[in-house]
Amino acid sequence: MKRIGVLTSGGDAPGMNAAIRAVVRSAIYNGVEVYGIRRGYAGLLARDFVEMSLGSVGDIIHRGGTILRTARSEEFKTKEGMEKAVNNIKQLGIEGLVVIGGDGSFRGAAELAKRGVPTIGIPGTIDNDIPFTDYSIGFDTAVNTVVEAVNKIRDTATSHERTFIIEVMGRESGHIALYSGVACGAETILVPEKPYTIKGVCDKIMSGYKRGKLHSIIILAEGAGNAFEVGQKIKEMTGLETRVIVLGHLQRGGTPTAFDRILASQMGGKAVELLLNGVSDKMIGWVKGELVVTDLEKIFSAQKPLNEELYNLASVLAI
Amino acid sequence: MKRIGVLTSGGDAPGMNAAIRAVVRSAIYNGVEVYGIRRGYAGLLARDFVEMSLGSVGDIIHRGGTILRTARSEEFKTKEGMEKAVNNIKQLGIEGLVVIGGDGSFRGAAELAKRGVPTIGIPGTIDNDIPFTDYSIGFDTAVNTVVEAVNKIRDTATSHERTFIIEVMGRESGHIALYSGVACGAETILVPEKPYTIKGVCDKIMSGYKRGKLHSIIILAEGAGNAFEVGQKIKEMTGLETRVIVLGHLQRGGTPTAFDRILASQMGGKAVELLLNGVSDKMIGWVKGELVVTDLEKIFSAQKPLNEELYNLASVLAI
Amino acid sequence: MKRIGVLTSGGDAPGMNAAIRAVVRSAIYNGVEVYGIRRGYAGLLARDFVEMSLGSVGDIIHRGGTILRTARSEEFKTKEGMEKAVNNIKQLGIEGLVVIGGDGSFRGAAELAKRGVPTIGIPGTIDNDIPFTDYSIGFDTAVNTVVEAVNKIRDTATSHERTFIIEVMGRESGHIALYSGVACGAETILVPEKPYTIKGVCDKIMSGYKRGKLHSIIILAEGAGNAFEVGQKIKEMTGLETRVIVLGHLQRGGTPTAFDRILASQMGGKAVELLLNGVSDKMIGWVKGELVVTDLEKIFSAQKPLNEELYNLASVLAI
Amino acid sequence: MKRIGVLTSGGDAPGMNAAIRAVVRSAIYNGVEVYGIRRGYAGLLARDFVEMSLGSVGDIIHRGGTILRTARSEEFKTKEGMEKAVNNIKQLGIEGLVVIGGDGSFRGAAELAKRGVPTIGIPGTIDNDIPFTDYSIGFDTAVNTVVEAVNKIRDTATSHERTFIIEVMGRESGHIALYSGVACGAETILVPEKPYTIKGVCDKIMSGYKRGKLHSIIILAEGAGNAFEVGQKIKEMTGLETRVIVLGHLQRGGTPTAFDRILASQMGGKAVELLLNGVSDKMIGWVKGELVVTDLEKIFSAQKPLNEELYNLASVLAI
Incomplete structure (x- = not known):
């Protein structure tokens, strides 16, 4: 693997920058180049790419938002858009893609994976509504x-x-x-x-x-x-x-907490490791204190349940 | 002077506690007792009083809100209410009153002053809309x-x-x-x-x-x-x-800034000094870097102008 | 079980108040009275007790430190001190004790448990050096x-x-x-x-x-x-x-994070549940995303290892 | 006046960036170009210059430190260094210089002014030890x-x-x-x-x-x-x-308070106005709620007194 891409998509969440940094640095550490794709899938279609260096992710771990920005793209959801995206990825020589975002972003990632682009999802959304992970970045x-x-x-x-x-x-x-x-x-x-x-x-x-x-x-x-x-x-x-x-x-908004920065750093590092090992079409979750990998497909049909124990405790403590 | 009272009235503002603390400690330092009147003028009518000690204002300088709380009182605005208030003050032996609040609170203070209760106003409102002071507590x-x-x-x-x-x-x-x-x-x-x-x-x-x-x-x-x-x-x-x-x-809300705590401390100390010197019916303002005393009456007919220089600068800097 | 006690011992840690609150409220919810023991084991010897009500733990969840305070006690480590402590507990009718603290505090707790006082430990120390829990309160x-x-x-x-x-x-x-x-x-x-x-x-x-x-x-x-x-x-x-x-x-110092408040609340609730179920001589840990109970004895001979994965990741990301 | 320069010197202080931004935007608003001189007088000698645009000072008002950085320079204090500095300024076509810093920085500014470089000083130091201003940026x-x-x-x-x-x-x-x-x-x-x-x-x-x-x-x-x-x-x-x-x-460190950002913005705007009006060899101070201009020379022989009233109040309140 010579080159991978990374993008953020959907609503931004504090800690996304820490994930981008970890993807970039882990890749470079392993001798792999990284392209940042700006404004999510919209930028993928518009070829809004930027090569990332060690320095380009310096001094961002503490910043809220995402330096790659994010946007919606209706075109990407069409058959033509999807093909254009795959073409752009291939022309650029990107052999693996890390998608940081939520449920909607992962649907796009799964489509790309089906079309032969090795893709790994990192859950980034303040809502924490993604199943198969106890925490998503930003929560x-x-x-x-x-x-x-x-x-x-x-x-x-x-x-x-x-x-x-x-x-x-x-x-x-x-x-x-x-x-x-x-x-x-x-x-x-x-x-x-x-x-x-x-x-x-x-x-x-x-x-x-x-x-x-x-x-x-x-x-x-x-x-x-x-x-x-x-x-x-x-x-x-x-x-x-x-x-x-x-x-x-x-x-x-706001500067991410230590927890979100560490979670994002771990997930970013893991995403690169998975791509290097030929894994695709998966999301990285944090389940019971460990990084756990799940098929993207499974996420779309599941629902993340409310923490019932905590809900019951809340009633007791608000006596 | 043997005993004074202090109350907060109108919307609460961060720094009010620092002002209460300064009133209490300055008074005790000068050998004067202090009664806290809870819930503003409503508490004055309901005789909701509490004697304040050095310790009762310990560990409050950093707290938002007001430990004396605040409330509205329609009754206080009536002639009967006003008389009741004056009676309560006299029965309690309160020889001077510090009112921390905004414009509306000062109208009450001015009425009390007219009826023979020595009264000093301290401007406490986040809006900073009180004339004759550059800053009010909480702004x-x-x-x-x-x-x-x-x-x-x-x-x-x-x-x-x-x-x-x-x-x-x-x-x-x-x-x-x-x-x-x-x-x-x-x-x-x-x-x-x-x-x-x-x-x-x-x-x-x-x-x-x-x-x-x-x-x-x-x-x-x-x-x-x-x-x-x-x-x-x-x-x-x-x-x-x-x-x-x-x-x-x-x-x-929120813990008051250093500026608000210092301003409130200075105003609280000055209020006690003024009462001890027989001054009444005045508000303490912070004007051009100094404590300045103004007749309460003047406040009601004046309007605090916007800082024109700052407004113009804003346009230049947002070029 | 009619009455339990709670104390904080060793260095204070943000979130201890949330744990105290959870112990008190869970107990009262279950019809059990709670005594707060001030200044840790020193207060246990000095009979520095205070009955806790729902209101006594109101407005403390966001405060750093511990309202029960903490202190060292050399006397408690002696045989005579230990006996005096047990006597005080029995005379007060305390049938279970929650000890919030670190390693040293748990040694005392284990000694009390040996002498027939049902005791549960909650790990509270910013150092996070207690084995058998991924996180201690305050970390x-x-x-x-x-x-x-x-x-x-x-x-x-x-x-x-x-x-x-x-x-x-x-x-x-x-x-x-x-x-x-x-x-x-x-x-x-x-x-x-x-x-x-x-x-x-x-x-x-x-x-x-x-x-x-x-x-x-x-x-x-x-x-x-x-x-x-x-x-x-x-x-x-x-x-x-x-x-x-x-x-x-x-x-x-400082106001505890959401994580520490939630962890402390869960551990406090669990401690009461364990005492009610006749469990003693245990520490509650947070292991792989769940509350897990461990014998106090096991803690003293174990060492908490450094997170090796995170240590290695740190080197990669600091490339 | 076609072109001015701005530098920060001495210890950094939160709010210096707001001052830089105000200098740059006020100048451009008035049709004047601005060069940033990096690393203070060291950069002036090393010709470490960068042209500033409206965008180059975007998104910096909330950042601590100084984007122009700061450094010490022993060479600048020598006769040769000073001549080199003047030459660099002239060669670059800089017709006025804003120096943001403390006492030591102003000595350099005064020397430049003597050699024909119009210079204005802005007090930026957390210590607030500069006379003829009630507040310096960062305090x-x-x-x-x-x-x-x-x-x-x-x-x-x-x-x-x-x-x-x-x-x-x-x-x-x-x-x-x-x-x-x-x-x-x-x-x-x-x-x-x-x-x-x-x-x-x-x-x-x-x-x-x-x-x-x-x-x-x-x-x-x-x-x-x-x-x-x-x-x-x-x-x-x-x-x-x-x-x-x-x-x-x-x-x-830290993000500057509102007060420091506003003070810095006002001083930065004023510095440009003064240079445009042909004023030189002065420091801008904030005295009794207003911008006041003082000869740099006067600063070196004066001492900023402690606020005695506040010192006395502190004793009263700590009774």
Whole structure:
């Protein structure tokens, strides 16, 4: 193997740069050249390539976002687009491709693999909704960003004796909400995977106030309801003042945590090792404290379950 | 003077605790007792008092919010409420009152002063919209909170080549928007004090993109337009993807900056000194690097102007 | 079981409060009373007890240190001290004890267990040097603290083109050095487990400079040499300006990361469950993504190995 | 004026990049070209120049350090060096020079001015020891860095009931120590400007402990004594456990605060305005809330006094 490519695709996630760095340095360490493909599959079609050196990934391990940038590409999803992509890869002499991204990005990767391009996926998405990996790159940072935000809100919530509803990312999954909710000691955690009633939420708030609590923090995954509606209904039912904060894109940014940098570094190194060993059409996961390799195909039909033990613990601790 | 009182009122602001600490310690240093009045004027009516000791304000200088809490009181604005408040103060033997808060809180303070209660106001509000002081307690922290948030957004904005509209606090004034906008190097700063057109905003964005910029940051004071509408219009006019973040109550919280802690400490110490010297019905301001005392009455009829020099500099630097 | 006790012992670690909270709330949830024992074994001897309520552990999950405090006790290590401790526990009606701390604290716990006090250990130490657990409470926070410090130093290192030696905690183990070194992208990581020569370190630095690097970051565990001596020798051998920073106790403090809070919450909940099930003389570990229980005795004779894979990866990435 | 130059010299300070950006953008806005001179006066002699564009200062406002880097130059202090520097400036067509740095850097600037190079100085040093300006660029960030460090130490200090001595920068001046000490609520602040006795320090600590304090924080400017010796003597005299932290170069780094970015932006804009107006041999200061211009010569013979009011307030508040 003489030359590989690396791209980031889908929503950006903190730690993607650490993964790019690890891919580039591991490859060069093994005598393999690396081309960076800018703006994901769109750049693959537009031949937006750049040769990567050791220095080109210097001083990026601590930066959020992705130096290769990311974009959507409708053309890539067409038959013509796919063929053009394969041609570009071949013309450039790229003999292996590392795709850092989420579910959608891996579908593209699997298509390329079918067409003879050796491809390895690295899970990078703050949502942590990719099955067959306990953590995806960016999740730990996003959870810590929520936790820091709630730290700030806690002060003002106590001062005003208010109920705060914090909406976090997660349209179809409550991973960020659950982990950050436990970490913040939130009174209530609302996730799409678990039905709830406003009355139940209000009962919990009121029992806390009766016990002398001066504020109440509710963490709501965006897929579990509209934060403003939830806030309004709680106000109507309890008479308490509620405030809503939608954290939104704040969760995507920021310097990655140590955990995300290390995870990304390990996955990047492993991706190169796999390509060198002739492996293709796989995703690298972090499962029970180890790097584990899974067929890309298996990912598309599976769903990542919520951490039930942690969800139950949350109820106990918010007694 | 044997005993004074201190309360926080209106929206909470980081640094209020440092001011409370300074009032308490300066008073005790001068042999004067201090009562904390909880929940602002509401607590004054409800006799929600607590005697403060040196230890009661230990380990609070770094905490956001206010340990005395704050609340609104409609009753206090009535004639009966005001009389009740004055009676409570006299019965408790409070011979001077320090009110930490904003414009609305000072109106109450001025009324009490008229009724014979020596009263000193300390400006505490993140909005920095109080005239006769260059800085109010909490402003520096709020500006830094915005700056940190934009740091995070910058990563993801660059990665996706997007335009971000960040809505910050300021219904009638653009102080937070202006200071944080300059500090972030925002392309565009929209404040209520200055008219603007969406077309002008779009022209600026497009000229940046033509020069090779990968993202655009717009800071919008809440009083200068609805962030979502502005984002939608920019998208329509430029074709660029826009994203909106409303920072909201995040700006109220957090551990206060060194500047806010020092400012609050100085103002708290000065408030006690003034009461001991028989001064009343005044606000302490920080004007051109010095503590300056102003009649409360003057504040209600004045308006704090936007920093024009800084506004002009912002345009030059965002060339 | 009607009543249990909880104490923190040894060096404090961020996340200990989250563990205390989880012990208290899980116990109360299960109808069991909890006594907090202040200042570790010293407080056990001095009967420095406090009954814990739901509210007593409110608003502590985000605080560094330990609200129960910690101290050393020579008396506890004597036969008389041990008997006194057992008596105090029995007189107070404590039927189970949770000990949050490190190796030394667990020796005391094992002694108590031998004398009939059901005891569960929770690993809390920033050093992460306890075997049979992949992570101890506080390690993730400490590593992130080092990473943040290096972020700051990186700026000034680049500006001055200097070599920085950062000494981190770890007298006998290089866990903090290794994890933070990988996360920072340090050029060189020096740990007690791995021999090294100054010449080797200098060769690496010089090859980086030849490649155009503007700074060099060396992470040194305190057990791997004196930072000032290492700095001096590098200067002599390379002629480069070196600077030394000893992070010291900074690493113990700070608000715990989400990871540490969640880990601590899980371990605290599990400790109560084990006591309720009649288990004793065990430590709870986090092994390969799961809570795993180990005999306290086994811990004393084992050593926690350095993560060899990560150590090797570090060399590859610092090429 | 067609072309100006800008350089950073001496120790780096957070905010220097914001000043560089402001110089470059203000100049280009006014139709003037800008050359960056790398590595201070050393680069001036070595002709290490780079033309600056609007884009070259994009995305740097939030970065610590200085993109132009800094270095010492012994050659520049010689007569030959100075002549060479003037020649290089003239050959490059530089008609005005902005020097961002401290006292030593300004001496060089004044020499250049004498030789016919219009020169303006911008005070950039974390120490804040330059007279005729209330704040120099980087001071606010450094003070906040100390405050954050003490926040972390406070947790562990309380948990162990220990006395911490924190050594901060300031060989001949106690500005960082005083401001950070007030902001942290330190029990004791030791600065070179004020004599003290260890006995006095110990009396203060003991009176705090008697009042129930669980920890004691002493902020020591490096010029006011050796932190380890002070710690040892306190231990001997009081029997209390002491710990020492030397913050060192941590204080130089980090992303600049909003205050430092705004100050730097204003000074950078003003420097260009002054050069365009034919002004030379001056430093821009921030005095009582305004930009004020002072002869460079006056700076060398003056000393910046400690803020006496703040020093006195510190004693009152640490009662």
